[in-house]
Amino acid sequence: MLPGYRLILVDLAGFGCVAQEAYDEARHGSPVGHAEDIVALCDELALMGL
Secondary structure (H helix, E strand, O other): OOOOOOOOOOOOOOOOOOOHHHOOHHHHOOHHHHHHHHHHHHHHOOOOOO
8 A cells, every 4th residue: 555545444333243232223224324424433533635
């Protein structure tokens, strides 16, 4: 990977090895809930310019 880049792998709620209690059917029943999770992750990691 080129310097200055990071690879971030996301385990979405309801998929993969994520804790079952992280999944909320009302929130994650549509792509919008997952998109909100991605935005929160970007905020938490202070990612900019995406």
